[in-house]
Amino acid sequence: MTTIPATERPVGVDIQESETNRAVIEAIEADNADCTVRHMPGLVRVQAPGRLVINAESVTARLGRDWETHEFQLAIISYFGHIKEWDDDEIVIAWDH
Amino acid sequence: MQFELRTQVIEPPRKTFQHLVDRYGDRPASRYEEGTIDVQATANFHYRPLWAPDKEIYDPSWTAFLLEDPYSFTDPRQFYYAPYVTSRSEMHEAFGSTLDYLEKRGLLDRLPDSWATLIQELVLPLRHYEAAAQMNCANGCRFGYGTSITQCLGYAAFDRIGNAQILSRAGISFGGGTAEPLDVAKRDWLEEGTLQPLRKLTEEMLVEKDWGVGFITLDITDQLLYGLFYNHLDEVALMGGAGSYSLLAQHLSGWFTDQRRWVDALYKAWIADPTHGPANAALLGQVADKALADALAAVRPIAARADELVGGGCTAALEATAASVRSALAAAGATLQEA
Numbered sequence: 001m002t003t004i005p006a007t008e009r010p011v012g013v014d015i016q017e018s019e020t021n022r023a024v025i026e027a028i029e030a031d032n033a034d035c036t037v038r039h040m041p042g043l044v045r046v047q048a049p050g051r052l053v054i055n056a057e058s059v060t061a062r063l064g065r066d067w068e069t070h071e072f073q074l075a076i077i078s079y080f081g082h083i084k085e086w087d088d089d090e091i092v093i094a095w096d097h
Numbered sequence: 098m099q100f101e102l103r104t105q106v107i108e109p110p111r112k113t114f115q116h117l118v119d120r121y122g123d124r125p126a127s128r129y130e131e132g133t134i135d136v137q138a139t140a141n142f143h144y145r146p147l148w149a150p151d152k153e154i155y156d157p158s159w160t161a162f163l164l165e166d167p168y169s170f171t172d173p174r175q176f177y178y179a180p181y182v183t184s185r186s187e188m189h190e191a192f193g194s195t196l197d198y199l200e201k202r203g204l205l206d207r208l209p210d211s212w213a214t215l216i217q218e219l220v221l222p223l224r225h226y227e228a229a230a231q232m233n234c235a236n237g238c239r240f241g242y243g244t245s246i247t248q249c250l251g252y253a254a255f256d257r258i259g260n261a262q263i264l265s266r267a268g269i270s271f272g273g274g275t276a277e278p279l280d281v282a283k284r285d286w287l288e289e290g291t292l293q294p295l296r297k298l299t300e301e302m303l304v305e306k307d308w309g310v311g312f313i314t315l316d317i318t319d320q321l322l323y324g325l326f327y328n329h330l331d332e333v334a335l336m337g338g339a340g341s342y343s344l345l346a347q348h349l350s351g352w353f354t355d356q357r358r359w360v361d362a363l364y365k366a367w368i369a370d371p372t373h374g375p376a377n378a379a380l381l382g383q384v385a386d387k388a389l390a391d392a393l394a395a396v397r398p399i400a401a402r403a404d405e406l407v408g409g410g411c412t413a414a415l416e417a418t419a420a421s422v423r424s425a426l427a428a429a430g431a432t433l434q435e436a
Contacts, residue, residue: 019127019128022125022127023127039106040106041104041106064173064174064176065175065180
């Protein structure tokens with residue numbers, strides 16, 4: 001079996017589609033140039049090779065109010081990858097190996 | 098028996114209104130965009146106002162500050178009715194609980210005499226300033242062009258009535274449940290020498306024909322007054338044993354931070370406009386120069402009286418605020434003349 005290196009194996013999140021979460025999705029799209037977005041009924045899957053970043057600052061700019069990274073808990077349905085970082089300013093999802 | 102689960106995506110025939118698709122492409126629009134962009138009536142006005150036959154009833158030329166596309170400015174807070182109301186009800190509830198706390202412990206009665214005088218003489222009369230600011234913003238809401246702008250001005254007008262109410266409630270509580278301090282404050286607003294320059298300026302703003310000019314003057318006066326009363330005196334109060342003043346002031350300074358977000362964005366949009374930008378920048382500089390001079394002259398006697406009462410270098414703080422307002426406007430790109 002061939003393994004895809006961790007830098008290319010896809011990581012991603014499923015985000016519930018709602019008014020607030022749309023800003024989160026737009027922010028992810030803007031910050032991750034190589035991500036793909038798939039709309040499904042009621043949810044949106046955002047996926048990128050190797051690494052996905054969610055910046056609190058970009059979400060805040062789109063949402064028009066302060067957005068804190070813990071609010072991401074309420075937005076997501078599922079994710080795949082490993083949460084590398086969960087700070088006040090950004091969340092990084094990537095594979096360890 | 099095996100089931101195969103599949104998701105079937107049904108593409109909606111359209112994601113949002115056509116005018117939003119034309120502007121932003123075919124993507125789902127936010128509630129703010131749907132309730133704001135291109136809502137301004139632009140055609141079929143039929144009759145021109147008898148009192149201004151050179152203009153339509155909604156006309157960009159009601160102010161000299163023009164935007165090629167009025168929707169190049171959008172509210173950074175993205176307020177439409179629902180989030181606006183939610184945010185303000187939270188604000189007033191927070192104020193209510195502060196006031197409850199102050200009343201329960203009788204903290205307003207225990208204010209040092211000098212601070213009680215300051216609240217009675219200088220702070221409570223400002224509710225009439227807030228009421229005038231409400232009319233000023235409502236005027237902008239009527240004569241502005243572009244819903245993104247008029248919406249902000251409309252909410253700002255509601256806010257000012259709210260602020261006047263905050264001051265009134267504080268005043269009633271301060272008078273132990275009677276409106277006596279408010280009556281005195283009204284008399285002071287009309288007669289007390291210290292307040293007359295500010296009242297004059299406030300009334301001049303109300304008769305200003307150009308809503309843009311009137312509003313900028315209001316905003317600059319706001320920056321000086323809010324800087325003095327709800328930022329600087331807040332600090333002084335904490336040092337001077339008048340913690341309850343600070344508890345009240347935080348609500349108004351918090352509101353003003355929120356107000357600044359959209360006003361600064363509007364200035365930025367005026368200056369950045371591709372066609373009218375340079376003219377707007379020059380005009381903004383000119384209006385700001387005059388407004389700063391007038392507002393300083395109007396607020397100086399008030400700062401001087403505050404210094405007499407509680408000290409704390411109010412006059413110096415006022416001059417410093419004026420200097421920082423000037424440099425902030427210059428940094429934003431407005432061309433101010435006086436150094």
